[in-house]
Amino acid sequence: MPLQSGKIGKRTVGEARHMNWRQGRGVTLTEIRQLDDSLANLIPRAQRGDPEAFDELVRRCYHQIYRWALSHAGDQDEADDITQAVLIKLHRRLGSYRGGARFTTWLFRVTRNASLELQRRGSRHRHLGLDEVPLEAIQGDEPEQVDRSAATAAVRQAFQALPKGQRHVFDLVDLQGFTPKEVGEMLGMKSVTVRAHLSKARRAIRRRMLHQYPELVEELS
Amino acid sequence: MTCAEARDALLEADLAEIRGEADTPLGDHLTTCERCQAAAAAILGQQGALARALDHSRPRTPVETALERVRGRLRARASRRRALRWAAPLAAAAGIAGVAVLRNGGGPSAAPDSPAVPDAPVAFDLGLAPDRNVAVFESAARPNVVVVWFY
Numbered sequence: 001m002p003l004q005s006g007k008i009g010k011r012t013v014g015e016a017r018h019m020n021w022r023q024g025r026g027v028t029l030t031e032i033r034q035l036d037d038s039l040a041n042l043i044p045r046a047q048r049g050d051p052e053a054f055d056e057l058v059r060r061c062y063h064q065i066y067r068w069a070l071s072h073a074g075d076q077d078e079a080d081d082i083t084q085a086v087l088i089k090l091h092r093r094l095g096s097y098r099g100g101a102r103f104t105t106w107l108f109r110v111t112r113n114a115s116l117e118l119q120r121r122g123s124r125h126r127h128l129g130l131d132e133v134p135l136e137a138i139q140g141d142e143p144e145q146v147d148r149s150a151a152t153a154a155v156r157q158a159f160q161a162l163p164k165g166q167r168h169v170f171d172l173v174d175l176q177g178f179t180p181k182e183v184g185e186m187l188g189m190k191s192v193t194v195r196a197h198l199s200k201a202r203r204a205i206r207r208r209m210l211h212q213y214p215e216l217v218e219e220l221s
Numbered sequence: 222m223t224c225a226e227a228r229d230a231l232l233e234a235d236l237a238e239i240r241g242e243a244d245t246p247l248g249d250h251l252t253t254c255e256r257c258q259a260a261a262a263a264i265l266g267q268q269g270a271l272a273r274a275l276d277h278s279r280p281r282t283p284v285e286t287a288l289e290r291v292r293g294r295l296r297a298r299a300s301r302r303r304a305l306r307w308a309a310p311l312a313a314a315a316g317i318a319g320v321a322v323l324r325n326g327g328g329p330s331a332a333p334d335s336p337a338v339p340d341a342p343v344a345f346d347l348g349l350a351p352d353r354n355v356a357v358f359e360s361a362a363r364p365n366v367v368v369v370w371f372y
Contacts, residue, residue, distance in 0.1 A: 058291075059284050066280040080282050087291045155267050156274060174236060175272040203232045209267040210228075210260060 029177030035064060036102050043103060047095050054094070058087055064104070065111055071171045072115035072164075085114040101185065108186050158208040162201050169194050170201035222250045227257045231264060239265055310356035313370045317358055 038060060045053035062083070069082035089110050097106050159167065165187075172183045173194075180194045187194070222230070227250045230238075237243045239261045241251045251258050280287070358368040 055288055058288055062280065062284045062287065067275060067278070070275060070278055076278070076281060080280055083280055084282070084287055084290060087287055088294055091291060091295060155271055159271060171275070174268055175275060199233045202234075205268075206232045206264050209264050210231075212267070213260070213263050 032064065032104050032176070035060060036104050039103050043094070043097065043099075047097070054091065058090070061090075061104075061107060065107065068108055068111045069115060071168060072112065072119075078118070082111065082115045082118055085118055086111050089114055105182070105186055112187070154208050154212065155205060158205045162204060165189075166197045166201035166204075169197040170205065173198055174202065222246045224250075224254060224257055227251070227254065228260060231257070231260055236265070236268075310370060313356065313368075314358060317368055321360060321363065 039057060042053045042057045042060070046057050065086050066079055066083045069079040069086065070076065073079035073082055086107075090107070093110065097103065159170070162170065168187060169180075169183055169189075172178045172186065173180060178186070180191055180198065183189070184191045184194045189197075227247055230247045234247055235243070238245055238247050239251075241248050241258075241261070251261055282290075354371060356370045358370065360366060
């Protein structure tokens with residue numbers, strides 16, 4: 001049966017066909033790897049106490065730390081607090097980084113620990129404030145992407161509603177491109193646990209995604 | 222693989238499989254079924270939008286402000302440490318001086334008619350060396366007493 005491009009509920013199958021995963025994707029694993037490479041010379045200098053090297057290190061990692069903090073945090077203010085705490089810890093503990101793992105993996109663990117510490121202290125736990133992210137950050141140039149952004153609101157809610165372990169695993173594997181093995185090292189989980197979290201998270205989120213396309217969902221139910 | 226099986230597999234499949242890059246039953250099905258391709262594309266597109274929502278969010282605090290805050294915290298921490306470095310031996314000195322004064326006051330008392338003569342103050346030599354965590358206290362009044370204070 002030929003694919004229909006007409007409107008089917010909230011979205012069209014034709015729109016779905018033209019969605020491209022690679023198009024407009026933000027920070028990718030490649031970029032994180034490039035970040036690792038770009039820090040190779042700075043880290044030893046910063047470890048020796050060179051303040052300029054430390055400042056430059058922070059400038060290069062700042063957005064990535066915030067990106068991770070946002071996934072851990074209840075909202076953008078909390079993500080800012082976590083990021084600030086990470087910078088202090090980074091200064092204090094940089095000397096303990098021995099180069100056994102990638103620097104970004106080590107930095108992720110520092111971010112995770114800082115967020116757990118802050119949440120224990122403040123015992124604040126609100127939903128992730130992705131709705132606070134400006135719409136223009138999500139939209140692209142094409143007008144159809146405005147509709148697309150509106151449709152992703154439900155997906156964002158599904159992401160927010162995931163249990164923390166599932167959310168982190170889904171974020172790291174499916175949104176950032178780390179392998180389950182790497183995520184296991186980052187989160188201190190066994191591969192089998194990572195896989196279990198990933199399956200549950202994918203099922204929950206992808207069901208919500210497909211519900212944007214009622215005609216496609218008919219065969220699922 | 223039927224469409225229903227493919228839709229169920231899509232819910233848990235790895236991204237490479239959904240993109241049709243993997244040689245699996247689902248990958249094979251996606252190459253022949255346009256409707257399931259659309260479902261796969263919908264998943265990929267929406268995950269991409271979610272990734273962008275996270276990736277494009279910016280910290281509210283500019284990096285230079287954050288760096289300045291770090292420097293401020295580190296300066297405050299260093300000055301607290303310096304203060305503690307001197308406060309500990311000084312507090313110890315004060316305590317020892319107090320004990321020594323009390324002990325001196327417990328000696329033979331002067332005759333009631335004689336004029337009151339104040340006790341000679343107890344002087345301590347503080348052996349404080351910078352960048353060390355030990356202080357040595359010695360008193361000329363009690364040469365047999367040496368206090369070593371680790372802090």
